[in-house]
Amino acid sequence: MGVQGEAVERTVRRRRPIVDALIVALFALLAYLYVPTAAPDAPPPRAGDCVELHLYSNGFHSDIGAPAEIFPADHPLRRMFPAAHSFLIGWGDQRFYYSNGTDLLLGLDAIIPPSPSVLHVAYNAGPSSAYLGPNDDMAIGVSREGAARFVAYIDRALVLDAEGDPIKTSDGKVVGRSAFLRTRGSFHLFNVCNQWMARALRAAGVDVNARAAWLAGPLIRQVRRGGRGACAT
Numbered sequence: 001m002g003v004q005g006e007a008v009e010r011t012v013r014r015r016r017p018i019v020d021a022l023i024v025a026l027f028a029l030l031a032y033l034y035v036p037t038a039a040p041d042a043p044p045p046r047a048g049d050c051v052e053l054h055l056y057s058n059g060f061h062s063d064i065g066a067p068a069e070i071f072p073a074d075h076p077l078r079r080m081f082p083a084a085h086s087f088l089i090g091w092g093d094q095r096f097y098y099s100n101g102t103d104l105l106l107g108l109d110a111i112i113p114p115s116p117s118v119l120h121v122a123y124n125a126g127p128s129s130a131y132l133g134p135n136d137d138m139a140i141g142v143s144r145e146g147a148a149r150f151v152a153y154i155d156r157a158l159v160l161d162a163e164g165d166p167i168k169t170s171d172g173k174v175v176g177r178s179a180f181l182r183t184r185g186s187f188h189l190f191n192v193c194n195q196w197m198a199r200a201l202r203a204a205g206v207d208v209n210a211r212a213a214w215l216a217g218p219l220i221r222q223v224r225r226g227g228r229g230a231c232a233t
Helices: 001-035 076-080 093-098 104-111 125-132 144-156 194-203 214-225
Strands: 052-055 062-067 088-094 115-123 136-142 168-171 179-186
Touching: 052 076, 052 093, 052 125, 052 144, 052 194, 052 214, 062 136, 062 144, 062 194, 076 168, 076 194, 088 093, 088 104, 088 125, 088 179, 088 194, 093 179, 115 125, 136 179, 136 214, 144 179, 144 194
Parallel strands: none
Antiparallel strands: 052 062, 052 136, 062 088, 088 115, 115 179, 168 179
């Protein structure tokens, strides 16, 4: 019995550091995800200074609709789609975004290890959002300065060719009216599509916790809790 007891004690001692390390790792992850972040510094909208964005979601993935007019007249996206009244913009892992979204192994491969990303841009956001099968279409008012910062966020992601045009990697999901474009930044576990979208909203002045926005549903709920709605008519 004494020998058996000593063996059990040695096993417990060996496992204890592993358990402690897992507890510390879990605590660090929860702190990373949920410790409050500073509010964005873009001013909120007010009467006479409000631009309406639309957040479309199917519960898993989100796209954002933005008026074409907030982009400069010579902007690469406006040159690509000159007839657009608005743009539908999404971001994600290149291989998984190209797919129909049902391949679980492809999805796991997207988040581990980091992988190349693309921007998906379609013109006229409302009709084009049908490709998502959205169950949410949330209007979000931002100030014009916030809208300009949103455009700057998109610009930092876009990779342009020598002529200053977007680099098309493939036709998009909306036939005849969309394209996948080369972008900077890797897709991985801590930078998935909805976290990227949350950062776009933060750039525009919407106070959301981007780190915890792994899925579109929680992102939508964050925006709703913040009380940010459509522009007043």
